[in-house]
Amino acid sequence: MTIQEHPQDTYITLVPHGELDANSSVHLDERIQALIEQGQVNIHIDGADIQYISSAGLGVFVSYLDEVAEQGGKFVLSSLRESVRDVFVILGLDQLDNLIIVERTEDVPAHF
Amino acid sequence: MxxxxxxxxxxxxxxxxxxxxxxxxxxxxxxxxxxxxxxxxxxxxxxxxxxxxxxxxxxxxxxxxxxxxxxxxxxxxxxxxxxxxxxxxxxxxxxxxxxxxxxxxxxxxxxxxxxxxxxxxxxxxxxxxxxxxxxxxxxxxxxxxxxxxxxxxxxxxxxxxxxxxxxxxxxxxxxxxxxxxxxxxxxxxxxxxxxxxxxxxxxxxxxxxxxxxxxxxxxxxxxxxxxxxxxxxxxxxxxxxxxxxxxxxxxxxxxxxxxxxxxxxxxxxxxxxxxxxxxxxxxTSSIFEAESFEIASASKISQAIQSNLDFTDIMNTLLEASILAANARAGWVEMLDSETGKAEVKVGKRLGNHEVEQILQGQDLTEKVLRDGKPFLVRNLRKHRAFQAGDTRYRSLVVVPVRSNNQGFGAVFVVNELVNAFEDVTLKSLMTFAEQAGIALENARLIRESIEVERYREQLKIANEVQDQLLPGSLPGDARIEMAAENENAYEVGGDYYDVVQPSPDTYRIAIGDVSGKGTTAAFYMAEIKGIFHALALLDLDVPDFIRTANQALSQCMQKGFFLTMTYLQVDLAQRRVDMIRAGHCPTFLYRAGSREVQRLDDGIPGLGIVRNRRYDQMVGEPVRLQVAPDDFLVLYTDGITEARDQAGEEFGYDRLQEVIFRNRAESAAMIASEVVSSVKNFAHAELHDDYTVLVIKFLPEPSSQASVEVSRS
Known part of the structure; x- marks a missing residue:
């Protein structure tokens, strides 16, 4: 799993490549934790290249939801492939205020 | 003679x-x-x-x-x-x-x-x-x-x-x-x-x-x-x-x-x-003496290898042998700390930490010799650029790395007040000792680790036994309802949970859940979940209130980053009604005997412990209310079923599950559950790498209507 990082004006974009399972999600976890420690709590995940996500991969987002919300930030996920999106939806993560799933990357700035 | x-x-x-x-x-x-x-x-x-x-x-x-x-x-x-x-x-x-x-x-x-x-x-x-x-x-x-x-x-x-x-x-x-x-x-x-x-x-x-x-x-x-x-x-x-x-x-x-x-x-x-x-x-006797001393010391260290698990003993033996072999005045052994990775003086002979400080002046020679893989010799500390500032009575210094094939442990230091006190021959014997000590330390470490692993395994075994008791041994049922479950943990301790209580003859309250989060400790929340389930299921809470209260309780006791997906349902046999809320858990499948179709019930809310405030209470709306008929059945399961992967990495998925359910629609609850598991296993071609649970709840025809079915069949 590789993760690219593209800072934007009001948020930061992470582009994870590959599968987010119990092992590989550790990298994403570390990256997000580092961002939050730096005070960067507006995090955009460009999910176009996430091929798969397991419940452990979801755990990464869940574990930072509160922290991000407390500091007034949020996660915005875009361009998720259907199978990945389904996983988020089944856990009910599409119903949250501080985790927003959008179809297209162009829609992302409007949410920050 | x-x-x-x-x-x-x-x-x-x-x-x-x-x-x-x-x-x-x-x-x-x-x-x-x-x-x-x-x-x-x-x-x-x-x-x-x-x-x-x-x-x-x-x-x-x-x-x-x-x-x-x-x-x-x-x-x-x-x-x-x-x-x-x-x-x-x-x-x-x-x-x-x-x-x-x-x-x-x-x-x-x-x-x-x-x-x-x-x-x-x-x-x-x-x-x-x-x-x-x-x-x-x-x-x-x-x-x-x-x-x-x-x-x-x-x-x-x-x-x-x-x-x-x-x-x-x-x-x-x-x-x-x-x-x-x-x-x-x-x-x-x-x-x-x-x-x-x-x-x-x-x-x-x-x-x-x-x-x-x-x-x-x-x-x-x-x-x-x-x-x-x-x-x-x-x-x-x-x-x-x-x-x-x-x-x-x-x-x-x-x-x-x-x-x-x-x-x-x-x-x-x-x-x-x-x-x-x-x-x-x-x-020539002094040479021979040194050699025979070396042989004796090497065998002494070898003995320490076989018999000793104590790091300090091994280091003391090494230091003693090195000082004698090098005819040194004093010495010490530094070891890398297992957590910080920094070199620390562990044993010293004829000199204190203060003197070590005076000689080294903060230089990490242990790291240097471990990196170089060879000894470091200073013939005159007074004349050496890196050491001349030090106020010490010692002049000669040798540092020899202590390492095994896999790992650097530390270094042994010996010093002498004389200039140029250590010869190449001495270095060779010091290296022999250090090598032996490295093997000894490696062995001691391996033995320690295997003891640790054994202890860990023992604990997991106990946890496994405890967990087995947390899951219901047998499921209730009567002439109107039949329940069966299949459950297996991929590792000693799993995170899947299911349970059934029957607070009144016509009422069943059923939960299936899966703890997720970082690390295997997730499994240890099972006992708490069972406690919460049993406490709340005996209260006369309706399904939404059960979910709200459970979320509050779990938000209090579960560490951050952990969450529980759960499907909770209440079966009212008198009215043949099921109220159900899916909180982040895998969607339930419902077989409708009347229309001979399998439905996937997707409606749901986030899992428990994800939203740890009042906002969650608002998300919990009305339950899914099902009116069930004889031969209808529900299949509840955990993600170990749908996320099971074949060798190509493809998931078993919902479609295959739906197909298996449909194919076995006429079977008993127990048969349906076991058919689901065996098709998943066939698909994965191997042992499953995740915990899985399947729970089937089948509604049976009333005795009278069953008789009429039999009549109509014959």
């Missing part, structure tokens, strides 16, 4: 050797007394002043005299062989000291005799005591040289080899020949026999391996003792220069003495050879 093993002892093992010694002593003494008798008789019956030698001697020199002499030689050899031939552990200086004392005692005796002999002018005294004095001197002479032979034999047989033992058998054969010459007075044969004897003596004399095992001091002392013993030998020989005359031997009749001459030649030769070898070996 062979070196063979002691014969089997049928009697008291303590007594018998002593009995043999006593027997030999008595016979040797008897022969000696007989010898003395001959001399006294000679003295009494022949004139001392008569210089002519009888053609056919009757007393001294006669056949009887020679027989007695032979007996004396044989028995005293056997006796001395028994007394001196079985030294178990060769302690060179002690043995030689005893030999010297024995020799000195004999010399004192001889000198006393000589003194008394000269002091007395009485003729009678000479006539009667003279033979006695002579015989005593002869006894001392014989026994001393025999003792030399047997003690040197022990030296030569260090270590024993077959060839040396054969040489000794020949040697004793020659001694026997020496005795035999008493009776075969052939001057030519005697002269010829000296050649093989001298060769044999030289061959045996070349065996001085014992010298190599002495250190410098021992060599000096041994040399001194041997020189003194040599002086004693010479004294004996000088004192015995009159012996042939006294034994009644004329020149050309020296065959009497062949035995003694053999013994003397051998003893003198071996003593001289030993002294010379010792002398020329003195300068």
């Amino acid at each position: 062979g070196p063979g093993p002691v014969p089997p002892q049928r009697f008291s093992p303590l007594l018998q050797p002593r009995l043999i010694n006593a027997f030999l002593l008595v016979f040797a003494l008897l022969f000696w007394l007989a010898l003395l008798g001959f001399h006294v008789a000679e003295s009494m019956f022949t004139s001392v002043f008569d210089e002519s030698v009888p053609v056919d001697p009757i007393w001294v020199g006669g056949l009887g005299y020679r027989l007695v002499m032979a007996g004396f030689f044989v028995f005293s050899t056997l006796l001395v062989g028994r007394l001196f031939g079985h030294i178990e552990k060769l302690h060179v200086t002690t043995v030689l000291w005893r030999l010297f004392i024995t020799g000195m005692a004999g010399i004192t005796l001889i000198m006393l005799i000589t003194f008394v002999n000269r002091a007395t002018s009485s003729w009678a005294m000479h006539k009667y005591l003279g033979p006695v004095f002579f015989a005593l001197g002869f006894l001392a002479f014989t026994l001393f040289f025999l003792a030399c032979v047997f003690i040197f034999r022990r030296f030569i047989l260090y270590p024993r080899t077959k060839r040396k033992i054969v040489a000794w058998q020949i040697f004793f054969g020659m001694l026997a020949l020496g005795v035999a010459f008493l009776f075969f007075r052939d001057g030519l044969a005697i002269t010829i026999a000296y050649f093989p004897f001298v060769l044999l003596t030289l061959f045996l004399g070349a065996n001085v391996r014992w010298i190599a095992y002495l250190n410098f001091n021992q060599k000096l002392r041994t040399m001194g003792l041997l020189v003194m013993i040599l002086l004693v030998m010479v004294t004996y020989v000088i004192a015995a220069r009159n012996l042939p005359g006294q034994l009644g031997v004329t020149p050309g009749q020296s065959w009497y003495l062949v035995f003694l001459v053999y013994v003397v030649i051998f003893s003198l030769t071996y003593t001289v050879i030993s002294i010379l070898v010792l002398f020329f070996n003195l300068p």
